[in-house]
Amino acid sequence: MYTIREVSEMFGIPATTLRYYDKEGLLPYVGRKDSGYREFSDHDIQMLRVIECLKKSGMSIKEIRQFADWVQMGDVSLKERLEMFQNRKRAVEQQMEELKKTMDLIDYKCWYYETALAAGTEAVHSQNKSEHDRTPECEILLKQ
Amino acid sequence: MYTIREVSEMFGIPATTLRYYDKEGLLPYVGRKDSGYREFSDHDIQMLRVIECLKKSGMSIKEIRQFADWVQMGDVSLKERLEMFQNRKRAVEQQMEELKKTMDLIDYKCWYYETALAAGTEAVHSQNKSEHDRTPECEILLKQ
């Protein structure tokens, strides 16, 4: 069993945020001591790991709450939960594709500014179009 | 030259958002007709592509505005702009690593719910720990 502060430090999430998640129904199994203090179990730690994962996959608090509700419903919601993770898989695959394209443009811009800096002026990229003959992929990049 | 509507449809960005970007200083070169209507040039289209890229790399409007300011300053800011894109490169590399870890947990959860659904109950994953002997990577996943 862990205090809210221990969990906070474990995840690098502010205690206020953990209380917010609890209030929003994302942590339905967090227990309480007689004093009213929250008691986080290993199960709650697991749940938090999944919450972090779902957040990184692009889900909103509301959508994660739906998942938490399904968890509470037990085996009747197994299908929904499977479908949710399958959808998340697709979403993350798309995000990865997007990031690759983003990286391509960034790589081009790094090259663009490296050569411009070496030349002392950005004009090297507009004055003679011949550079594109040497690096045709840049044109493709800029057209996408 | 393009109207705001044409650019909006070109990028799938609402015209209101384009006006917002303009107001925030992200599109410093957008011209105007005599009527006051915005005129987007190919240069502005390029800028928008870069803005989209920087957004996807995790930059805020404020930070992108800084970049737009550097662009306006000309060659004196070449170093800053190069460093910015180099930083973006690192940021996107980190995001990719994060996404991979996220995907690992999602893949585990897909397997978890596929087998649970096949068994008709989630209990297959708690009743006999022997499953972990067959799939030790799952333990690693859950511990990370």
Place this chain on the structure above:
DNA sequence: TATATCATTGAAGCATACTTTAAAGTCAAG
């Protein structure tokens, strides 16, 4: 047992990135 640190709550506040509204002017087809 004092006291510093930690926890609780509901409610209000905040930052970001838009989005909507309202009133007014422009454009283009018939």
Place this chain on the structure above:
DNA sequence: CTTGACTTTAAAGTATGCTTCAATGATATA
């Protein structure tokens, strides 16, 4: 030359995800 669709603005509003506040109670250590 009208009419309907498009554009302009400033300002207010919205959604999301926290974060802060203020008042109050719990815990731990010297």
